[in-house]
Each structure stands twice: as structure tokens, then as C-alpha cells.
Amino acid sequence: MFIDNSLRKFAETxxxxxxxxxxxxxxxxxxxxDKIDLPLAGEILYFYDHIILEDGPILGNDLYIRxxxxxxxxxxLDGWDNDPEWKGSYIIFAERNGDVLLCDSSDIxxxxxxxxxxxxxxxxxxxxxxxxxxxxxxxxxxxxxxGDVADDDFNHKPEYxxxxxxxxxxNLSSKLFVDNFMYFFFG
Numbered sequence: 001m002f003i004d005n006s007l008r009k010f011a012e013t014x015x016x017x018x019x020x021x022x023x024x025x026x027x028x029x030x031x032x033x034d035k036i037d038l039p040l041a042g043e044i045l046y047f048y049d050h051i052i053l054e055d056g057p058i059l060g061n062d063l064y065i066r067x068x069x070x071x072x073x074x075x076x077l078d079g080w081d082n083d084p085e086w087k088g089s090y091i092i093f094a095e096r097n098g099d100v101l102l103c104d105s106s107d108i109x110x111x112x113x114x115x116x117x118x119x120x121x122x123x124x125x126x127x128x129x130x131x132x133x134x135x136x137x138x139x140x141x142x143x144x145x146x147g148d149v150a151d152d153d154f155n156h157k158p159e160y161x162x163x164x165x166x167x168x169x170x171n172l173s174s175k176l177f178v179d180n181f182m183y184f185f186f187g
Contacts, residue, residue: 003043006128007050013135014059017142022057024067026050038073042108043127044091048073062149062156063134063141063185065094065101076100083118093127099184103127114184121180125173133171133181140167156186 011026030049040048053069068076076092089106090113099117103110109126124130140163141149149160161182168178 003046003126003128004050006131007047010131010135011051013138014057017059017138019061019064019138019142019147020057020059022055022067023052024057024059025052027052033070036070036073038077038091039089039105040091041105041110043110044093044103044105047093047110047127060138061141061147063137065096065134067094068092080118085120096185101130101184114180116184121183123177123181123184129171133168136167136171137164140164161186 008026011024014020014024027050031052033048048070053067056066056069058064058066073091073093076095080086080090080092081088087104087106089104090102091105091110092100092102094101100115101123102113102115102120104113109128111122112124112127112130113120114123115121124133141147141160144163145157145160148157150156164185165178165182168181169175172178172181
């Protein structure tokens, strides 16, 4: 199963990173957890069935996102259902500066969308694709650039943005997804 390989790699990226807060670990066996009244299905269900998240896990520095623990999934949805475009099958799994990453659990692949000020942009066709690509971007940030991605005025270095865009072009299926990814993380 592709999501399983992606989760293993992603948890390994989290554990190898110097820019983490909290706990994220992969579990070979399905986790025992309280059932929640949300339509978790497909890859997003597998994610929450096999990833241990504790203490508000955050990965990344410039590219940081905070992952939503399973017991907080219902709370983070407060207010989102007021948006006329919101579907009951949307599951918010991470946030960044008040913007969110969500999956559509009505599709078994759990496509990932970024929402900036409640405007949604599709980033990947599946959660596994998102996790793989995000892992690669973290390596670019930490290994290739050593976290040194901005100038003295806190502007992103052009070579960093070009390298991120190159990585996205190599791994995403459309230019639209690349543009959406860049917009979500860099405005």
C-alpha cells in the first residue's frame, strides 16, 4: 500500500529533522483510539490509524506545519462549516499561520487542499503524494540549505524558492498544483 510507505518515510523525516516539536511516530499496527464522529476514510483514515501524534507536532522551520491530533479533529472544524464551499467530507489535518491543509475523505486517495483565508487550492491528488513531496521539501530546506533560506531582511532567497519550485515540478502532476503549493507556503 502506497500510503504505508509514505507514512513510514514521513515519520522518519520527522524524527531525523532538527526542526520538530512534539511527537510523531509510525505504528506498524492499527492504533487503538476513541472513535470520533467524522467521516475518516481512505488515506486520511490510514494516516490517523498508523501515526502517533502527541504534544502538537510541528515539522519544518520555514516550511513548518502543525499536525492536528486525532482528538482535536472535531474542534478545528469549528467555523469552517459556515463556508458555503465546505463539504462534510473535509478533514483538516494540519495548520500553518491560521491557514489549513485538508483532505477530502470522500475520495479514497484523500486529495490534499490548502486553504488560505478560506479559499481552497488543490495541492495533490492524494495524501501519500503530499507526504512524499513535503518530506522532500523539508530535506531541501534542512539539508541543501541548512535552514538558511532568507536574507537579512527576512525575504526568501531566490535560489531557495527556485529549488523548491524545481522539486515541486519534478514531483507534481500539474503546473496548477505547483503554483498552488507555492502560494500556500510562500504567498
